[in-house]
Amino acid sequence: MTGEQSHPLFAALYDPVLWVVERTVLYPHRKYLVQDLDGRVLDLGAGTGAMFPLFDKAIESNRSIEFHAIEPDPHMQRRARDRADALDLDVKIRPERAESLPYPDDSFDVVIASMVFCTITDVDAAVGEVVRVLKPGGEFRFLEHVADDGWRRRVQDLLAPMWKRAAGGCHLTRRTPSTFVRAEAFDVIELERLSIGVTPVRPFVRGRFYRRRLVDSHPLGTVGTETNTLKVES
Template sequence: MANRDPRHSADAGAPDHPVFAALYDRLPDRLLPGPHREYLAADLSGRVLDLGAGNGPLFRYAAAAGADLEYHAVEPDPNRRRRAAREATDVGLEVRLRDARAESLPYADDDFDIVIAGLVFCTIADPDAALDEVARVLRPDGELRFLEHVRNDGWRAQAQDALTPLWKRAAGGCRLNRETIERFVAHDAFEDIEVERLQFGFFPATPIFRGRLRRRGD
């Protein structure tokens, strides 16, 4: 699998979004996908990688998984990484949190049983490179669990295209018009277990999908 060099991307500078990091913690619970994060964290065990942990919103759900869990996380934004470290302490989850980008993961091949992507592929500068990296670090038959918003269709897609440059600056690098699910299911390394469109979210960051993919055996 290709291991692209993220330095060749125009967006490869280290993310630094202090205002967005602070505002995210203040969003009311009804705007956050709590039940769907429960889905991502259900029955976690083994070695798990949280791909782009942000402020650590998944940590409290993972903390309930039990002792048979080794939880790793990467987050390149220093503002969000500091908040994630505090969240891990607050909820009592031991997290091996690293400063790293999804496009160049500092882990060995076949290193994880589960990789979780929770509203993260919209912010990644090179999503194809990141998905290749996820495939590389997942063991054969391991799972990629995801919750992602994607490009809509019709006039909504056109509106997302128009809004994305401003939205990206205001929302921590988030792109509204990523076709993430098509990218996932088309990747040769994965077969889909389930993919579900949710009746959840607010335009322009809709539709939202969740699901699980299995890493094919070598």
């Protein structure tokens, strides 16, 4: 495990620092990610298991759901396993990275990403892997913080190098949805910019994308069809 994937201090501080934020600002948006779940679900970067309580509630209403997760940071992964054990949640956690998922093609009905693409090294490769492991007709659901505009963006630019070192490799200035929208394997169901958070971790974007049933070329290419748009450069 390389140093890039191991952040013991960040893992230890994440839950206590974000305790209030998780239960207030972020909770309704995490809840959005688990609406009407069914089938096999992949948590793409479980962190300390912030989504696990919501997964547990989803299973209570639908016992057919099967949860899987990846988390390459061993310190985050240990905390996620402890949380799953405390909830008695049956989730299979593996240590691989999003750029090389350890699953066959067409493995999942839903892939969920919650505040993970800010730390992924190769975003294009990770999106390609999401496309590969999603079943045709499956959904990619996400909640991510992205680059802001105006003076807030200048603050993000100033803090970005220090923030990346202190916050587990987190990038403050990514425009992640642009990569998602460019993936021609996806059609956009919903895509929404959220004016939540506090600078420098602001704004957020959440959405649901549909995996097209037929793709004739590379998964990253032309833009899919949008049904609910925002500025896709975010």
